[in-house]
Amino acid sequence: MDMTSMTAITAPLMGRVAIITGSTSGIGLGIARALAEAGADIVLNGLGDLGQIETTRSELAAATGVQVNYNGANLLDGADAAALVTDTINEFGKIDILVNNAGIQHVSPVEDFPVDKWNAIQALNLSASFHATRAAFGAMKSAGWGRIINLASVHGLIASPYKSAYVAAKHGVLGLTKTVGLEGAQFGVTCNAICPGYVWTPLVEGQIEDTAKARGISRDDVINNVLLAAQPTKRFVTVEELGAVSVFLCSESARSITGVALPVDGGWTSQ
Template sequence: MRKTAIVTGSTSGIGLGIAEALAGAGMNVMLNGFGEACEIEAHRRRIAGRSGSEVGYNAADMSKPDAIASLVEETRERFGRIDIVVNNAGVQTVAPIEDFPRERWDLIIAVNLSAAFHLVRLTFAEMKDRGWGRVINVASAHALVASPFKSAYVAAKHGILGLTKTVALEGAEHGVTCNAICPGYVLTPLVEKQIPETAKARGISEEAVVRDVLLAAQPTRAFVEVGQLGALAAFLCSDAAAQITGTALPVDGGWTAH
């Protein structure tokens, strides 16, 4: 029987790449996220057609616990099981802390941290009962280091790493692993949106943001590729990764080696 994965925030960027990789590795996948309905359906059909896996879609707003519960319920009804959870959904705001909008702090913590807790809470028991499960939290290099003007995001990602370690310990004797992938800068829609915000916050050009802020942090001077993250996620879901748990895995071009 095919294993089933929920990948949150998977209608674009990193999440979409991970969903593609897991489907390609033979897993059924439930997509989740926002976007134009026709584009999401095109992604769903394309992934299913290429992989032969069954691919669904649920539009749950990951800031709302009741919507997360509905996502889990629909996934179980459609696929009969949930074996893998990839907590990838994320939002971002870049602003000095004295100007940081309170409502954006609440939203970022809800989507980037609390949503992962709720999704694991609702799926962990069946993984333990089955004796096999994988939780992958897409954190960030910002789970390990900080940057100015990103107080909520950095706080949430540091929290995700703590959650990762706790879940790993609770699943260790039950065949359930939990790891955090910590990408550096990937040229996703989320990062593209940050460029003008960061330029405004720092009073520099957008070109300078890419050159002197984003890629300056990564010694390779190159963006991380979505396909590289998808391949790592697929490996973590394999039996070869059964003894990898509770870890933070940087994919950051050497950023956190400083």
């Protein structure tokens, strides 16, 4: 096997440039790490302590050997979301992969749902994906190659009580995904959505402890009878699994997959 063939196998995304929003921790960081390990140069984006973000950035670059940049764009602002893409094109000369992952959640009965929370959830979970996609799409079409991945949720496919804003936004993400998939179909640009169930992240770990105290039940009861009640595998999805799915969707093997909502939910939406 020649070196070119080996590189295609071990670093299938070498030479690609990828933006992953909301990637300073959790799911986004897991996807960024997987894309970097596959050879893509990375632009991280998200909130957090700038010192910790720099540590994360430098460690990822050192571990993978790719270029890793950080852009602190505030995606609640549509202009900032678009600028994240144009800044990347100015820095790297192109944009190949866009992963719209950033999101927030708020739980409340609809009659009491705070309007500011509704607006923020729509802005970050849905509108930011539109603004970033809009800014990237022309460059991808011109290049004849592009991969857009939207992190939706099982709540893009089904609903749960008290999550009106989140469910509405994630349903909207799937509509955006299908439309962009159709528009990019003849230009080598795919757009797909990943719909995770409950994913093991530090944020979920904190929710387990808080829920156990609030309900007066054990940690195991929270995991199995609250969080994973609807997830038949009774195990959390891992960020590594979502990273591997993302790498596949960015690969040449997935060039005929577009406009798809792919559940990674342990069977939740099969019920």
